Amino acid sequence: MLVIRHLSHNFGRHWTLKNISFSLNKGDFLFLSGPSGAGKTTLLKLLYAALPVQRGQVQLAGFNLNALDYATVPMLRRQVSVVFQDFKILPDHNVYENVALPLEVRGLPRAAIDRRVHAVCRGLGLENRIFTACGSLSGGEQQRVAVARAVVVNPQVLLADEPTGNLDPDLSQRLMDLFMQFHAHGTTVILATHSREIAARNPSAKMLRLENGMITWANWPEAVTFKDADSIPAWGEVGLPNHLEI
Template sequence: MGTGAGSIVEFDNVGLRYGTDREVLSDVSFTLYPGSFYFLTGASGAGKTSMLKLLYCAQRPSRGVVRMFGNDMITLPRQRLPEVRRRIGVVFQDFRLVPHLNAFDNIALPLRIAGMSEREIAKPVADMLEWVGLDQRADAHPATLSGGEQQRVAIARAVIARPEMLVADEPTGNVDPEMAVKLLRLFEALNRLGTTVVVATHDVHLLRKVPDSLIMRLDKGRLSDPTGALRYPPRREGMPR
């Protein structure tokens, strides 16, 4: 597969196995472009979570070529991994909020790690709390938040540093259908600003909720419908700057 003009992620005949087990991903090839919205779908056990681990640099492939933001991820020195990871926001299915931090501090965490001052942090975090509809819950700790509220905090934390790509693993799996649609609208708003969004889901009903989305289907570790290689939606507004 040649280098795609303007692409941010390229997989070329990628395979992944854990230890000596059989491959969980086989001969996977696709290209992701800036500003596109992708659903990654497939039955349970199809390899969606393994694919996402490759996308957010938690795992290296067993074979094949992975390029991200112009970097060959196979040969990239380990000390340069953090610089690539900073360009990617991740929303986990189990939220992974820090239990002893309130909503404000959970969202602020990436900015503090990046060395920003409290004065620099205050407004963007307040704006983000308002954007996800939790401006009245800034002081609430995760244990006192509903599942949908926790997920919105997790989304806000993932995007507070304006990542170029957002990867979400079954983000609507623990919420009711109404909240699922609200969460998708947040992802759409981020996408309208130009962020590439990849949402893994087994819920086929969600696939019709985002009209401009592209669908990649995994079947037993193989990508059977890599439709995301061609579309390049325009940059749009929709999220606080």
């Protein structure tokens, strides 16, 4: 499902990811942990093709991310949903419109869109906010809209960047239950979190810790740990990043 080999990424002269290698099977649940600035968001953005692969190889959901072009990026994103750390929801549109958007893009019939939007919003406790403009929601409510929009399409792969960051313990548990339900139905989930508590509550999941752009710990043997500074590519071996707009 996911194969990453010798992935490195730089912003200017700073290496944010340094020689990352690991793979996941279909249906795996991975907690990505690590301190602020470790590279978690950068890794998720690479997997969503919001950043180009500069160095190394990445295959995800049958796509070779080294050979993506503007025509195949939307195809990848039909399989891979993301909850961004900063939500990226449309503030002038209401909850219903935000959550329905990816279903409308897929051309689903109105009745099916209606059913799925209401079901997902119910599951996330957003029912009584469904026709409220997202710009006037609380941070935790906006975060749940971002989650609803990501899961409403039943993705093969779900990437979530600190999805419980703004939630109280109850809501955060409810959200984890929802992710676990998707996982139980075969969705591959990668969840970045600072919270040891959340990860500790799900001991059967795979866990990987990033520090300063490197894998420093993982709880399964196939994850490769590189600590060797020599394995970091020298500056000049890669070009300047060519950012794709998301």
